[in-house]
Amino acid sequence: MKNDKNRIINGSRQSAGLSAKPFVKWVGGKSQLIPSISKILPQEIFEMPDLVYIEPFVGGGAMLFWMLKSIKNIRKAVINDINSDLTTAYFAVKNNVNELIARLKNIEQEYQSLTSEESRKIFYLTMRERYNTKSLEDIENTALFIFLNHTCFNGLHRVNSKGLFNVPFGKYTNPTICDEDTLLADSELLQKVEILTGDFEQTLDYATENSFFYFDPPYKPLSQTSSFNSYAREAFNDAEQVRLKHFCDKLNDKGYLWLLSNSDVKSNDPNNNFFDDLYSCYLDCA
Numbered sequence: 001m002k003n004d005k006n007r008i009i010n011g012s013r014q015s016a017g018l019s020a021k022p023f024v025k026w027v028g029g030k031s032q033l034i035p036s037i038s039k040i041l042p043q044e045i046f047e048m049p050d051l052v053y054i055e056p057f058v059g060g061g062a063m064l065f066w067m068l069k070s071i072k073n074i075r076k077a078v079i080n081d082i083n084s085d086l087t088t089a090y091f092a093v094k095n096n097v098n099e100l101i102a103r104l105k106n107i108e109q110e111y112q113s114l115t116s117e118e119s120r121k122i123f124y125l126t127m128r129e130r131y132n133t134k135s136l137e138d139i140e141n142t143a144l145f146i147f148l149n150h151t152c153f154n155g156l157h158r159v160n161s162k163g164l165f166n167v168p169f170g171k172y173t174n175p176t177i178c179d180e181d182t183l184l185a186d187s188e189l190l191q192k193v194e195i196l197t198g199d200f201e202q203t204l205d206y207a208t209e210n211s212f213f214y215f216d217p218p219y220k221p222l223s224q225t226s227s228f229n230s231y232a233r234e235a236f237n238d239a240e241q242v243r244l245k246h247f248c249d250k251l252n253d254k255g256y257l258w259l260l261s262n263s264d265v266k267s268n269d270p271n272n273n274f275f276d277d278l279y280s281c282y283l284d285c286a
């Protein structure tokens, strides 16, 4: 559980991974909200020796990279996501960053040599088709995953009912395809990160006494039609939000600290008490 005391990070200087940040754009990414989230982190985590930071819905990892850069006493982090192409990408950045950079530079060169929007779109669609064969080695899969993420419409990751990536071309004039500095810095910080693929509940097995969980699950949509939350074939519906709350209860019973963010459904409909009711026993929730 979080407390609501303000916490100012006084920035003890660290050389490692200073330019680390998400290497993919991710819907629901928390980069903009880090100043607010960092203020409500539980005070205790700054003093815990050998802190284990656990992020069961890591997505683009905005919070992960910020935590690893800012909190000195993290001994280890454990990240998880149900999207296996995303977690494969984390593995590639951690273990094979130089080859990944070389592959991305090749793609970047080829893409930039195409001058018309139409030819770039054809290139994009060819790469998308190749990626959707789902038969690629991890490093090529990750290079295409990053390329598509940086050149597709709005950096969305959306798959159809067959699990095929179907986001259209993004029409950017000069997209970054190989952000070498970020990839190198991320790789350095990922050395102390264990990467898991699957359902969020499996992270419980990795908790130790000094663990802190940050949950950023797919948002509950503000309306029937508005928000995007289909990152994977499996929907994250209200029943899943309830399952997550029961998981948080389990953490609480075991004495682990946790913090969770979700959409503010009440801002759209003052009568919507879904989260107020669900988390009513955690009275100091923001």
Ligand SMILES: C[S@@+](CC[C@H](N)C(=O)[O-])C[C@H]1O[C@@H](n2cnc3c(N)ncnc32)[C@H](O)[C@@H]1O
Pocket (backbone or CB within 6 Å): 026, 027, 028, 029, 030, 031, 056, 057, 058, 059, 060, 061, 062, 063, 080, 081, 082, 083, 198, 199, 200, 201, 216, 217, 218, 219, 231, 232, 236
């Ligand atoms: C809101 S996003 C996380 C965004 C992330 N905090 C960031 O800064 O980019 C939610 C993530 O949960 C993942 N997800 C969906 N269902 C899941 C499940 N049952 N277990 C674990 N991860 C899941 C999605 O693939 C998605 O990456």
